[in-house]
Amino acid sequence: xxxxxxxxxxxxxxxxxxxxxxxxxxxxxxxxxxxxxxxxxxxxxxxxxxxxxxxxxxxxxxxxxxxxxxxxxxxxxxxxxxxxxxxxxxxxxxxxxxxxxxxxxxxxxxxxxxxxxxxxxxxxxxxxxxxxxxxxxxxxxxxxxxxxxxxxxxxxxxxxxxxxxxxxxxxxxxxxxxxxxxxxxxxxxxxxxxxxxxxxxxxxxxxxxxxxxxxxxxxxxxxxxxxxxxxxxxxxxxxxxxxxxxxxxxxxxxxxxxxxxxxxxxxxxxxxxxxxxxxxxxxxxxxxxxxxxxxxxxxxxxxxxxxxxxxxxxxxxxxxxxxxxxxxxxxxxxxxxxxxxxxxxxxxxxxxxxxxxxxxxxxxx
Amino acid sequence: xxxxxxxxxxxxxxxxxxxxxxxxxxxxxxxxxxxxxxxxxxxxxxxxxxxxxxxxxxxxxxxxxxxxxxxxxxxxxxxxxxxxxxxxxxxxxxxxxxxxxxxxxxxxxxxxxxxxxxxxxxxxxxxxxxxxxxxxxxxxxxxxxxxxxxxxxxxxxxxxxxxxxxxxxxxxxxxxxxxxxxxxxxxxxxxxxxxxxxxxxxxxxxxxxxxxxxxxxxxxxxxxxxxxxxxxxxxxxxxxxxxxxxxxxxxxxxxxxxxxxxxxxxxxxxxxxxxxxxxxxxxxxxxxxxxxxxxxxxxxxxxxxxxxxxxxxxxxxxxxxxxxxxxxxxxxxxxxxxxxxxxxxxxxxxxxxxxxxxxxx
Numbered sequence: 001x002x003x004x005x006x007x008x009x010x011x012x013x014x015x016x017x018x019x020x021x022x023x024x025x026x027x028x029x030x031x032x033x034x035x036x037x038x039x040x041x042x043x044x045x046x047x048x049x050x051x052x053x054x055x056x057x058x059x060x061x062x063x064x065x066x067x068x069x070x071x072x073x074x075x076x077x078x079x080x081x082x083x084x085x086x087x088x089x090x091x092x093x094x095x096x097x098x099x100x101x102x103x104x105x106x107x108x109x110x111x112x113x114x115x116x117x118x119x120x121x122x123x124x125x126x127x128x129x130x131x132x133x134x135x136x137x138x139x140x141x142x143x144x145x146x147x148x149x150x151x152x153x154x155x156x157x158x159x160x161x162x163x164x165x166x167x168x169x170x171x172x173x174x175x176x177x178x179x180x181x182x183x184x185x186x187x188x189x190x191x192x193x194x195x196x197x198x199x200x201x202x203x204x205x206x207x208x209x210x211x212x213x214x215x216x217x218x219x220x221x222x223x224x225x226x227x228x229x230x231x232x233x234x235x236x237x238x239x240x241x242x243x244x245x246x247x248x249x250x251x252x253x254x255x256x257x258x259x260x261x262x263x264x265x266x267x268x269x270x271x272x273x274x275x276x277x278x279x280x281x282x283x284x285x286x287x288x289x290x291x292x293x294x295x296x297x298x299x300x301x302x303x304x305x306x307x308x309x310x311x312x313x314x315x316x317x318x319x320x321x322x323x324x325x326x327x328x329x330x331x332x333x334x335x336x337x338x339x340x341x342x343x344x345x346x347x348x349x350x351x352x353x354x355x356x357x358x359x360x361x362x363x364x365x
Numbered sequence: 366x367x368x369x370x371x372x373x374x375x376x377x378x379x380x381x382x383x384x385x386x387x388x389x390x391x392x393x394x395x396x397x398x399x400x401x402x403x404x405x406x407x408x409x410x411x412x413x414x415x416x417x418x419x420x421x422x423x424x425x426x427x428x429x430x431x432x433x434x435x436x437x438x439x440x441x442x443x444x445x446x447x448x449x450x451x452x453x454x455x456x457x458x459x460x461x462x463x464x465x466x467x468x469x470x471x472x473x474x475x476x477x478x479x480x481x482x483x484x485x486x487x488x489x490x491x492x493x494x495x496x497x498x499x500x501x502x503x504x505x506x507x508x509x510x511x512x513x514x515x516x517x518x519x520x521x522x523x524x525x526x527x528x529x530x531x532x533x534x535x536x537x538x539x540x541x542x543x544x545x546x547x548x549x550x551x552x553x554x555x556x557x558x559x560x561x562x563x564x565x566x567x568x569x570x571x572x573x574x575x576x577x578x579x580x581x582x583x584x585x586x587x588x589x590x591x592x593x594x595x596x597x598x599x600x601x602x603x604x605x606x607x608x609x610x611x612x613x614x615x616x617x618x619x620x621x622x623x624x625x626x627x628x629x630x631x632x633x634x635x636x637x638x639x640x641x642x643x644x645x646x647x648x649x650x651x652x653x654x655x656x657x658x659x660x661x662x663x664x665x666x667x668x669x670x671x672x673x674x675x676x677x678x679x680x681x682x683x684x685x686x687x688x689x690x691x692x693x694x695x696x697x698x699x700x701x702x703x704x705x706x707x708x709x710x711x712x713x714x715x716x717x718x719x720x721x722x723x724x725x726x
Contacts, residue, residue, distance in 0.1 A: 035485055129484055130399050131648075134640045135693075141637040142690040149683035267633075271492050278489055329500035336496030340473055343490050344480060 009182045013252040015296040016182075016189035017243055022273040022280075022288050023196045024239035029274070030283030030353075031205060032232035033212030035133035038140030040269035042116055042237040046109040046244020047264055048153060051162035054105050055083060058165055061097060062090040076155045083163035095170035102167050102184075105245050113241025114234045121233035140266060161263070164248050181250045188246050192239060197285050199235070201357050208232050209283065275339045281349020290350055295338075371671055373554075377615070379662025380557035382635065384612040386642035386658035387564065388605035392466075393648055394581050395598045396474055398487040402495035403466075404636045406606045409498060410462040410613030412505055417457040418617075421450035455556075455614050462610020463603040469494050470602040475595070553615045560611055561655055564604070568651065577601055637686065638665065641693045647703020656704045664692045 021043055028036045055075045059082060062070040067089050074082035091098055123135055148158045155162055168177040168184070199205040210218045211228045219225055244264075276295060281287030342349070385404055392400045473494050477487060568574040580587040580597045587594050638661050646657030665685040673688070674681050700706050707713055 130488060131644065133485070133488065134399060134644060138637050138641050138690050138693065142687045145686045146684055149680075274489060275492070278486075326504065329503040332496045332500035332503070336493040336500065339493030339496070340477075340490050343482060343486055343493070344477055347480065347482060347486060 009178065010252045011297055013182050013185050013250045015292050016185035017247045017250065018273070018276060018292045018296065019189045019289060020192045020243035020246060021240055021269060022276045022292055023192055023285060024236045024243060025273045026236075026277055026283060026285065026288055027196060027199065027208075027239065028232055028236035030277060031200070031208040031212065032229060034229060034232060035129065036120075036136055036233070036236070037133040037266075037270055037274075038120060038136030039240055039273055040264060040266045041120075041140035041143050042113045042240035043244040043247070043269040044144065044147065044264040045113045045116060045241040046105075046246070047248045048147065048244075049105050049109040049112065049241070050245055050248040051164055052153060053108060054101050054167070055079075055086070055162065055165050057104070058086055058090060058097070058101060061094075062086055065090075076151060079155045079157070079162050080160070083165060087163075087166040087169060091166050091169035093170070098167045098170050101165070102249075105167075105249075106188075106242060109241040109245045110238040113244075114238035116241075117233040117235075117237025118230060120237065121230040137266065137270070140270070144264065144266075166251075167249055178251050182252070185246050185250050188242065192242070193285065193289065196239070200283070200285060204231070206356055272335070275335060277349075279338065279342050279349060281351045281353060283353045284349060284351045286354070287349045287351030372667065375663055375665075375667035375671070377553055378666045379659045380554055381612045381615050382638050382642050382662040383655050383658025384557060384560065384608050384615075385635070385639040386646060386654040386661075387561075387651060388466075388609045388612075389639060389643040390646065390648060390651055390654035391601055391605040391608075393643070395601045396470075396478070396487065397484065398474065398491060399640065400469075401488065401491040401636070402469060402498055403491075403605070403609055404639055405495050405498040405502075406462045406465045406609040407613035407616060408502060409465050410458040410610035411616040412502060413461045414454045414458040414610075414614055414617055418450065418454045421453055454617075455611070458610040458614035458617075459607045460610070462613060463607035465498070466602045466606020466609070467599055469606075470599050556611055556615070560608055564608070564651065567604075573597075573600065638662070638689055641689055645693050645696050645703055647700075647705030650703070650705030653703050653705030660692060660696070660704070661689045664689045 021039070024042070025036065025039050028034045028039075052075075056072065059070050059072050059075045062085075063072055067085065069085035070082055070090065120136060120139065123132065127135060147153045166177060168180040171177045171180045207218070207223060207228055210221075211223070211225050215225055218228070276291045277288055279287075279295070280289070280291030385407060388406075389400060389403050392398065392403065469491070473490050474487060477490055482490070566574075568578060576587070576592050576597050577600070579590070580592055580594045581601075584594045587597075639658070642658035642661040643654045644657070645660055646653030646655070648654070665688070669685040669688050670682045696704065700710070702709075
């Protein structure tokens with residue numbers, strides 16, 4: 001029997017993280033028209049900040065406090081053991097440090113994500129369209145491989161990944177800690193939605209869309225197109241890094257580990273957000289929220305969770321098929337068909353781009 | 366010093382990248398879409414070809430246990446296979462690759478183009494098609510008739526040793542020191558050269574090739590002249606897919622040189638290099654993409670492990686993809702239009718002129 005409360009928490013966490021990461025992509029690709037196919041690398045920044053930086057700081061403090069089994073070097077050399085000791089003996093008794101580290105990881109991830117976005121924007125100023133998309137895809141893949149095999153980043157066992165410090169252990173029992181992480185995810189997702197929606201109507205957001213639609217007109221009005229595209233990359237990328245932090249911290253999603261090879265890949269964090277954005281409608285935040293919600297609640301998560309029931313219902317085994325592979329295939333067919341059908345039937349998405357709502361005069365400062 | 370063995374491995378890998386880059390270029394030239402599903406054509410072809418190989422073995426009457434695990438480890442390694450089995454398998458891979466490409470062209474791209482989709486939209490749709498192909502591969506692996514074959518493929522990672530196959534007519538043994546080159550590898554390289562030459566002849570010497578080139582250059586004018594542009598594009602896609610099928614054939618026999626077969630991994634790891642090869646080549650040029658594919662492949666598998674790692678240490682080998690991206694960046698810095706624009710550069714023309722002058726003396 002499936003625990004309904006648990007299921008709801010999982011669905012909410014899934015929707016929360018995908019909402020942030022898709023909205024981040026929406027700023028770049030939807031608002032400004034930069035075809036960022038390297039989105040996953042900004043997302044991975046958040047994971048590395050939590051799995052590596054935060055773990056190091058916590059281990060440093062814990063070593064000073066003399067907690068057994070924790071050394072600074074151990075974070076990379078014996079990641080699983082050190083982090084287990086930290087999660088059991090250090091974090092439950094250190095609420096203030098945990099909160100400080102949470103704030104730290106968010107801030108650092110946003111800054112680093114923005115920095116990487118700035119670097120990635122350098123070619124974005126020269127190249128256009130599909131060329132840029134492929135270039136960013138290649139850079140993202142090269143960086144992912146480089147990060148994975150650099151022991152200073154991913155430790156000695158990159159395939160296993162880094163164990164995530166449990167920053168909510170001080171709340172109490174594991175269930176409560178998970179609940180706290182879910183609430184954190186929801187808060188971050190709401191904040192991101194409000195910020196991105198405000199950006200849409202703000203002068204900066206309108207300028208982004210102006211550059212996307214009529215670059216020459218924007219230039220003629222004295223706007224520096226290069227700077228506009230760069231800003232868009234920085235904002236979108238730092239938001240993606242934030243999503244990475246949220247994902248890593250959430251026990252329902254990160255699975256307690258940050259594995260660059262298997263989890264922070266381009267299928268889940270570049271292609272899926274693209275699919276969700278197209279599905280919802282490019283540069284339409286409501287559309288994106290709706291798409292993430294639909295995919296999260298109605299289809300993907302139940303397929304993953306109830307895979308045995310689904311395959312049983314379809315009598316897969318009687319047909320001589322392997323139920324596990326069948327469920328995998330079902331998921332891929334579902335998302336693939338969804339993309340193609342939406343592109344064919346509703347090219348501008350479920351909810352097309354809304355007109356700008358400028359701020360009322362009375363509310364202007 | 367680079368050993369002959371690593372040289373052959375690098376050449377084999379580079380051939381695969383090159384064959385796939387050509388297909389990316391061909392499909393981009395016709396439909397203006399970067400096809401994310403292209404490398405998956407090779408995977409599909411390679412799985413079907415593996416099934417065909419099993420069927421051939423049964424047809425050839427070679428006795429033994431046909432469980433795939435046993436088949437690779439035991440039966441096949443000891444039994445010289447008749448030549449026709451390899452030919453049949455290759456033809457199967459060729460046709461399957463082409464058919465998958467045509468399916469994508471008619472089922473996904475054409476309908477979308479009719480509705481006015483362009484550029485990025487089409488590119489996203491190829492992602493969708495790629496997901497569907499992955500799903501089909503997962504299913505194919507578990508079909509009752511392939512279970513002995515493909516069900517075990519997942520557990521075979523690292524143990525597939527096709528390179529030790531005996532190829533009775535072509536078991537060329539080139540000895541340099543302790544190293545012997547197997548016939549399969551030589552055959553793979555020969556295939557690449559033959560298909561590149563074939564493609565060149567097709568494009569330049571046949572009527573179909575002229576039709577293809579004119580449809581690419583100016584579709585409207587070609588239509589006026591009575592060329593069925595849609596069908597020509599479909600044929601181009603078939604060729605692109607069929608060449609990918611050949612690459613899939615090389616996946617099957619080069620499991621030591623490439624990664625072993627699973628529905629997702631080899632194509633997922635290679636696709637970035639393939640795109641890089643096509644872009645370095647200048648994306649609108651078939652010869653350019655061949656050169657680009659070889660450049661990328663050789664940087665990854667020859668330059669980094671052979672030349673760089675003795676200088677800086679073995680750890681650098683893991684970063685091979687980083688260096689191929691550097692190669693892309695450097696090439697595009699000096700040749701913004703890609704390798705295809707090399708003959709137009711002043712340095713190159715001066716160089717050619719110098720050679721001609723010397724030849725005239």
